[in-house]
Amino acid sequence: MIEPLFLSPSFQPKIWGGRKLETVFNYQIPAGKIGEAWAISAHPHGPSKIQNGPLAGEELNEAFKLHPEYFGNPKEKVFPLLTKILDADASLSVQVHPDDEYAEVHEHELGKTECWYVIQADPDSYLIYGHHAKNRQELAEMINKGEWDQLLRKYPVKTGDFIYVPSGTIHALNKGIMVLETQQSSDTTYRLYDYDRVDEKTGEKRELHLQQSIDVTTVPNVDPKLNVKEQQRGASTFTTYIEAPISPFFSVWQWRIKDRQKLTHQRAPYTLASVIEGKGSLSVDGKDYPIQKGVHFIIPAQVSTWELAGDLQIIASEPNNK
Known part of the structure; x- marks a missing residue:
């Protein structure tokens, strides 16, 4: 008999993470700042593991390759989606993701279009979503000068909201927001700005990717029109x-x-x-x-x-x- 595939998450420490994955979802998470539960993941940076049935103990990426009948004998070489839960105990870096074409050439993986369902949001929460630059030259100038207040759009959110984030969209979750994220199976992120934070392990600021961000950002910004x-x-x-x-x-x-x-x-x-x-x-x-x-x-x-x-x-x- 074919059973549903129940999966155990892979937990990811993050500089901006907290402990809500433990307190809200009752997960047994590692010590420290845990920002993400990769809940349904076949990505090599954090595959989830099948818990039950004849495939019990296999990682999802292995199952996708070895048992294609479970997935309709797909044409894709890699499992296409990744489901996460993110706990932003501090604000994430301001970032942007490439599309498939750019990611294939420069990162050798899928691009990253994603979306969020807001599980929890503190009062007066907001995202960074989109930008005010009129053209790519203006975008580059504002990024290189660090004119973040003029460049970035603030987008208020509350519990129960849904936000679609196509590749090329500048964005960031901010402090006090927990989301379920559905995305392409990619781990490529280009950081524009990281609040000058210092990584506790290295003692250095995290790497920024200014030129890649300028290359892949959609200009001018276009908000997708959803049909809920x-x-x-x-x-x-x-x-x-x-x-x-x-x-x-x-x-x-x-x-x-x-x-x-x-x-x-x-x-x-x-x-x-x-x-x-x-x-x-x-x-x-x-x-x-x-x-x-x-x-x-x-x-x-x-x-x-x-x-x-x-x-x-x-x-x-x-x-x-x-």
Whole structure:
């Protein structure tokens, strides 16, 4: 019998991280400042591990290569998506990510388009999102002069918001924000500004990537127009945050389950899911699996339908390859 693939996160220490992954999600995290849980990850910098079934003990990147039938025998060489939870106990660096073309040439991996569901945000929280430069020359001048107040846009956010961050968008999570991030499976980040912080281990400022940032930033800034759709099914609510053609790489949904609901794959042969609140059960081929806040799983291609029941808030995603 084919089972869902439950995954254990890989935890990433960060200069801006905190301890909320422990206090909010009850994860057993390493000591120190832990900024990210790579929850559904096949990236070599932090692969998650399958916990159950015949693939138990395998890292997701290994499973993707050795058992392609679980993923619909995909054409991609690497697992295309990465799901994270980020805890910004301090502000992240102001940064930008390249698209696929630039990343392939310069970094030999995928580009990085991403999106955030805001799990928690302190009162009066804001992001850095976008910029005010009219052309690339002005962008370069403002970056090289460090004119951050004039260049950067502040974007207020609150718990429950959804933000799409295409490659080429200058952005930063700020202190007091926790998000679930869905992104392309890439670890390439170009830093424009890091508040002159010093790395505790090296005693030096972290590396900046000014020329790469100037090269890849979209100029002028263009805010994507989302078409969020909400559907009521019984007592449950299904929200589509983003899908093709707005996002060429992934579709993302929120499932607010209040009763029993049957689901199927939508855009790809397999589905990624993260429980961010509540508890209930996942039923596959008549077998029930208890799930609760902090659980992450993949519904593989061999499973055509499944059921969710209970009181659950889930962020789900699929690569747009169907």
